Amino acid sequence: MASRRADPSADPAARSRPLTIGKAARRSGFSVRALRFYERQGLLPAAGRTPGGFRLYVEADLHRLDFIRQAKALGLTLEQIRQLIVAARERTWILWRRVRNCAGWKSSGESISARMTTWGFPPMRGCGKP
DSSP states (O other): OOOOOOOGGGSHHHHHSOEEHHHHHHHHTOOHHHHHHHHHTTSSOOOEEOTTOOEEEOHHHHHHHHHHHHHHHTTOOHHHHHHHHHHHHHHHHHHHHHHHHHHHHHSOHHHHHHHHHHTTOOOOOSOOOO
């Protein structure tokens, strides 16, 4: 009788651990070469590194790769995909600033800032009222 191994991607704890480039490639369906290319082209953020210099990818990187796959399936060029990624990042920054500015009127900006970070917004430093 063949043994069945549990799918590591189904384990929430396993999903939060960084993945090596090979594991990220297998999970995403892209090749290792494609992941390096997308990083060089600015479609993926620079991967974290182990002390030995190996690339490490997180769940957000896999979501980005899924977005790239879907955008390519729609016929978008890599430049068009890059523009969408930049636009999304800029909109996130604008939204973050608006929430932060409103927070100054109603409560501690730091508590709102911490909450925004837990919601997945990037931590922003030096952002205040214009």
